[in-house]
Amino acid sequence: MAEKKPRRRVIHPWPLRLTHWLNALAIVMMIGSGWQIYDASPLFAFTFPPLITIGQWLGAAIAWHLAFMWLLVFNGLVYFIWSAASGHFAKFFPLSPRAVWRDFTAALTFKLPHQTGVYNAVQKLLYLGVLFAGVVIVISGLAIWKPVQLWFFCDLCGGYVAARYVHFFAMAAIAGFFAVHLLLVAMVPKVLPPMITGGRMEP
Amino acid sequence: MKNINRRSMLFRAMALGAVSTLPGCDYEDPAHPDIADKFLHAMSAWNDRVQEALFDPHTLAPTFRAEQITNPPRFNAFYDISQAPVVDPATYRLELGGQIQDKSPWTLAALNALAQTSQITRLTCVEGWRVIGEWEGVPLGDFLRRIGADTTCRYVSFKCADGYYSSIDMPSALHPQTILALKFLGAPLTPPFGAPVRLRIPTKLGFKNPKSIMQLAVTNIYPGGYWEDQGYNWFSGS
Structure with missing residues (x-):
């Protein structure tokens, strides 16, 4: 039998790449329109500049928001199901506070090398955190959208008034992740092409 | 029957707003509803149907003291x-x-x-x-x-x-x-x-x-x- 050439493993399988980019689109649309919705009745003493919001008035922003929520949710469900079925979630574990601290201090002193296909402890924590924020933002969003019919989500958030704050802070967490994520990609640009092409593990 | 044009004017205005941040779309011809108009209109109609299906006539809105x-x-x-x-x-x-x-x-x-x-x-x-x-x-x-x-x-x-x-x-x-x-x-x-x-x-x-x-x-x-x-x-x- 002919000797088989060892196949190099794909760094990012196609379901991960597809859901990643669809999620990126959904997040930009949801946050951009969400900021415009926020501006109609701000929770805090600031508003988002219209230049960086989506939809020129409240009605448009809500229409975009309630259109793209379907992409966010269904794409998210596909990601969760695929990750559970494929074993992708195993890459986030094991995770210990000690390891997070070790990798965090190493990263701050630029001593943390990028290992292709392996998540360091800080990455694991950030990814788990943003996934959690994603679940929270969907639940609180449903609570705000349908507080009567989906009252259990509203109760889970501590009531309608609290749900708006929960939704806001989940957005802030996701936006913060987004900023750090883009910064890290800018610092280690070689990680970008594999998220488009899939890439191959170095032999 | 739901009026086909019921929202087209509105959505045009909305879409214009949206597009100011979405490069590549053009809303200059009001005689032809653009793709963003149609998309938002269709999604809103879909959301109407979802909400009608979700509506439970026995679920009450919260009451207060x-x-x-x-x-x-x-x-x-x-x-x-x-x-x-x-x-x-x-x-x-x-x-x-x-x-x-x-x-x-x-x-x-x-x-x-x-x-x-x-x-x-x-x-x-x-x-x-x-x-x-x-x-x-x-x-x-x-x-x-x-x-x-x-x-x-x-x-x-x-x-x-x-x-x-x-x-x-x-x-x-x-x-x-x-x-x-x-x-x-x-x-x-x-x-x-x-x-x-x-x-x-x-x-x-x-x-x-x-x-x-x-x-x-x-x-x-x-x-x-x-x-x-x-x-x-x-x-x-x-």
């Missing part, structure tokens, strides 16, 4: 409070139209003579703010049955003294907390808060609670609404 009532109450309309229409209660007649057996107009006294119900509920504005108030009036379901309305029709529509108009789905109209309110905070409605008759429907957003109602109709023809025609989601249920 008297001390939780927002004081002073908050006025809101598409005009200043000084512009609120003043309707003479003595000559007021609620006109009825559409699929209704007895279309005789109703005086305020006749409406007040019907069995009343009161509620302390939260009115949530599409903008995000909310107030808690106490409303008292005639359950719309009771009223519709009394006038021989065809409750198999899809819509109940309202036309107001200030030119505002809106419409709701029949299941929401028959919900026990949906009332033709005659009183607010224990006293007859005042002009800024919808005198002499307003719809109070705590299972929908504030703009689905038309004030100073002059005409009520039951119909299968999509009636739209003042804000709905500008792009707000029609069902807008909570």
